[in-house]
Amino acid sequence: MNKIALITGASSGIGEACAHVFAREGYSLILTGRQSEKLEKLAEALNIQYNTEIAVSVFDIRDKAAVSHNLEVLPEAWKKVDVLVNNAGLSKGLEPVNLGNFDDWDQMIDTNIKGLLYATKIVSNWMVANGRGHIVNLGSIAGKEVYPNGNVYCATKHAVDALNKAMRIDLLPHGIKVTAVNPGAVETNFSNIRFKGDTERAKKVYEGFEPLVAADIAETIWFVVSRPAHVNINDLTIMPAAQANGVTFVRK
Incomplete structure (x- = not known):
């Protein structure tokens, strides 16, 4: 069998784009998600x-x-995973913390932190047994700073940032690489999910500038995975040219 990549949240967006890139590069794929x-x-x-x-x-x-x-x-044979892409994640709601929705908080924490840990625990043990592997964690600019009303989502992505650093240390003796890829604004269904199907509000997030697209992130993930054996990119932040940080954009 070819090298194997396991991609969580593969049914759409960045996960789907990663599936295309890794298939193009000759990998066999394990695609996971909720939408059969x-x-x-x-x-x-x-x-x-x-x-x-x-x-x-x-x-x-x-x-x-x-x-x-x-x-x-x-x-x-499928447990000889070479690359784990921890892509599954989401944001729900954009309210100040005092008006936050408990169910939204639970969904973000359970998906972005606990779900990432569940997949990592299993696959990292396979990688330890195999003596090789690379884990790529999808973070966010929201894991590097906070912005108004982003409270719990930002907290979950800060947790991913910390877990990425901890994984790098813990798995170092086993020869397993670990990388975080932290995007800024990427036009996928992210905002539509955040705003619970309000497509007009979601569209406004990307008005007036050219955002990243899912393929940009997938190609970046492929870049970090395809470095020589002696190279590990610990942490990478990728932004649209029109975005400087979580809240600063040039819009036309």
């Missing part, structure tokens, strides 16, 4: 285009038992 139909269609399209082996595993990253069961039942 989208994952199966993606797998079929990638197989036709790139003739690559693909395993689809459908589960909610927030469900510890489901993550464990669905990954551990994979055939042993």
